[in-house]
Amino acid sequence: MTATQQYWLMKSEPDECSIDDALAAPQRTVPWTGVRNYQASNFMRDAMHIGDGVLFYHSSCPEPGIAGIARVASGVKPDPTQFEPDSPYFDPKSKADDPRWLLLDVQALRKTRLLGLPELRTVPALAGMRLLQRGNRLSITPVTAEEWAVIEGLLR
DNA sequence: GCCAACGTTGGC
């Protein structure tokens, strides 16, 4: 156990799962369903570890931004919604013995004030954040230790 | 609702 803690930003639509929803869940933990992008999925499979820090981001909503702090709470497992025909995340190409999509559990730690996207863009130290790069659409992006520290400072 | 940006699909 030598891996140092890493940091991530994970987008969730608050209509589906807000930071309040996550905090209200059993163990404050929710399965991160619905990732349907290989880059994001590969982050979960190859790079994310239990205990990593997570910025809980609200997207596709009136006020997009960081809404809370969470942690990675499990390793990867198959995302069951890919096998559910009635789910919006159903993937007919997925086979039970060869799932295409993974998830891991995320445990909410605390709600923060909303650190909105416009405010994030004003912080020079965050100019390089993956989230803020032009055209970024990834639902899971790495956050550097420096960026994490700056954001913790803004949320204090 | 618009649209820029990006990822995926599938014909060749």
Next chain:
DNA sequence: GCCAACGTTGGC
């Protein structure tokens, strides 16, 4: 393996 067409994301 290329690349045009199409679908999706997500801020505005």
